[in-house]
Amino acid sequence: MSLRLYDTGTRTVRTFEPLEEGRVGMYVCGATPQASPHIGHLRSGVIYDVLLRWLRASGYEVLFARNVTDIDDKIIAVSAEQGVPWFAVAEGNQRVFTQGYDTLGCLPPTIEPRATGHIPEMIVLMRRLIENGHAYAAGGDVYFDVKSWADEYGSLSNQRLENMRSAGDTPNEAAKRDPRDFALWKGAKPGEPAWETPWGPGRPGWHLECSAMATKYLGPTFDIHGGGVDLIFPHHENEIAQSRAAGDGFARYWLHNGLLTVDGEKMSKSVGNVVLLSDLLGKARPVEVRYYLVSAHYRSLMDYTDASLAEAVSAYQRIEGFVTRASELLGDVEPAAVPGGFADAMNDDLGVPQALAVLHETVREGNAALASGDRDAVRAHLADVRAMADVLGIDPLSPQWRRTGEEDLRPVVDALVAVALEQRQAARARKDYAAADAIRDGLAKAGILVEDTPQGPRWELKRD
Numbered sequence: 001m002s003l004r005l006y007d008t009g010t011r012t013v014r015t016f017e018p019l020e021e022g023r024v025g026m027y028v029c030g031a032t033p034q035a036s037p038h039i040g041h042l043r044s045g046v047i048y049d050v051l052l053r054w055l056r057a058s059g060y061e062v063l064f065a066r067n068v069t070d071i072d073d074k075i076i077a078v079s080a081e082q083g084v085p086w087f088a089v090a091e092g093n094q095r096v097f098t099q100g101y102d103t104l105g106c107l108p109p110t111i112e113p114r115a116t117g118h119i120p121e122m123i124v125l126m127r128r129l130i131e132n133g134h135a136y137a138a139g140g141d142v143y144f145d146v147k148s149w150a151d152e153y154g155s156l157s158n159q160r161l162e163n164m165r166s167a168g169d170t171p172n173e174a175a176k177r178d179p180r181d182f183a184l185w186k187g188a189k190p191g192e193p194a195w196e197t198p199w200g201p202g203r204p205g206w207h208l209e210c211s212a213m214a215t216k217y218l219g220p221t222f223d224i225h226g227g228g229v230d231l232i233f234p235h236h237e238n239e240i241a242q243s244r245a246a247g248d249g250f251a252r253y254w255l256h257n258g259l260l261t262v263d264g265e266k267m268s269k270s271v272g273n274v275v276l277l278s279d280l281l282g283k284a285r286p287v288e289v290r291y292y293l294v295s296a297h298y299r300s301l302m303d304y305t306d307a308s309l310a311e312a313v314s315a316y317q318r319i320e321g322f323v324t325r326a327s328e329l330l331g332d333v334e335p336a337a338v339p340g341g342f343a344d345a346m347n348d349d350l351g352v353p354q355a356l357a358v359l360h361e362t363v364r365e366g367n368a369a370l371a372s373g374d375r376d377a378v379r380a381h382l383a384d385v386r387a388m389a390d391v392l393g394i395d396p397l398s399p400q401w402r403r404t405g406e407e408d409l410r411p412v413v414d415a416l417v418a419v420a421l422e423q424r425q426a427a428r429a430r431k432d433y434a435a436a437d438a439i440r441d442g443l444a445k446a447g448i449l450v451e452d453t454p455q456g457p458r459w460e461l462k463r464d
Helices: 039-057 073-082 086-103 119-131 206-218 229-245 277-281 286-295 306-330 340-347 352-372 375-392 410-429 433-445
Strands: 004-007 012-015 023-028 061-066 135-138 141-144 182-187 202-204 221-228 250-257 260-262 302-304 448-453 456-461
Touching: 004 250, 023 039, 023 206, 039 061, 039 086, 039 221, 039 250, 039 260, 039 277, 039 286, 039 375, 061 206, 073 086, 086 277, 119 135, 119 141, 119 182, 119 206, 119 229, 141 229, 182 206, 182 229, 202 206, 206 221, 206 229, 206 250, 221 229, 229 250, 277 286, 286 306, 286 352, 302 306, 306 352, 306 375, 306 456, 340 352, 340 375, 352 375, 410 433, 410 448, 410 456, 433 448
Parallel strands: 023 061, 023 221, 221 250, 260 302
Antiparallel strands: 004 012, 135 141, 141 182, 182 202, 448 456
């Protein structure tokens, strides 16, 4: 099965056919770092990381750009509120975003362009739009003329122009030809950062920057544009309008991930239910949080609860448990090619829930092979599990997720536990099962779980 993706632009699942065979250009709207990221932001980061991994596993060379909106009304507002420079707000929070992506095992983008580093490209784009009759300067601002693009404006969000409200993106509404026109460039205001343009000093509008950066790095027409469903309108709608009105083909496939709520409510500072990554790391390891965030279909609305996180933790530990036991038996086993059922699920619009079902079925079969002592079957299942887990970024044996902290003490603890297990085996041999059980229970109280296997007893530290 070829890769098929749901395209918001056509509202259909389409077979993915890249512009250039073997190569994919992908742009994803990244952070506006006016504050630290919450888990909704990080869900988006993990989702597009899985897409990146699957494209690469499918043989594509991927040029992945994820932008940073480092100048914005909200950043300026936080700057004024906190009494720190706007660039300090953006830089400090962007570092937290990057740390969050890294903590959850997201691969770095090929390029992470910042809005403030691409003012020349924005000036060129505005000039093209003005010359083509699709933009105009007024009152220090530059606006996109939506009526000049009326036949296509609203196609992504499935809206009609006559039903749209005012853009409401500038205090200079009276300067607009039409209240629905949106700002490409915002004229300078006292105390705010500004860059020089032929139309006066100012700063970029939110939508302009993405069109300028995407086409700079991926070309006038590229394959995939992604972001949250909340960006469909007005952000992505405006990107399409300004890019195509300027003569660029722009994105050929539009992907949008669903939002994340908390106990059925939208995350909001006013409600006080914003959940940060640090909140989850007190309840689960980073790889377990990642498993949780990828487990639902990317287009679905995901509702966070402590119970749902706990379920994800248990599910991941079942995978980890098999991989650990199989690796202890066989040593290093490299990942294989992913099984056909897993590939079919991933090719069906990144069907991660179905792909996880294949992964867990393979784990069950692997555990059965361990129980029966079938080393060849264990080896095959371990290779398959590692391959599938690698695509999802959750391979327990990857360098990032290998357990640390226990290793230095492991030889000492192993020797002490071995003595206790020898005493337990001796008690069982003389049929003193009460003594054997007492030894096992004593180890359990110390946080050491003992499992009897066909190869003999094995132990592991209890996980909270």
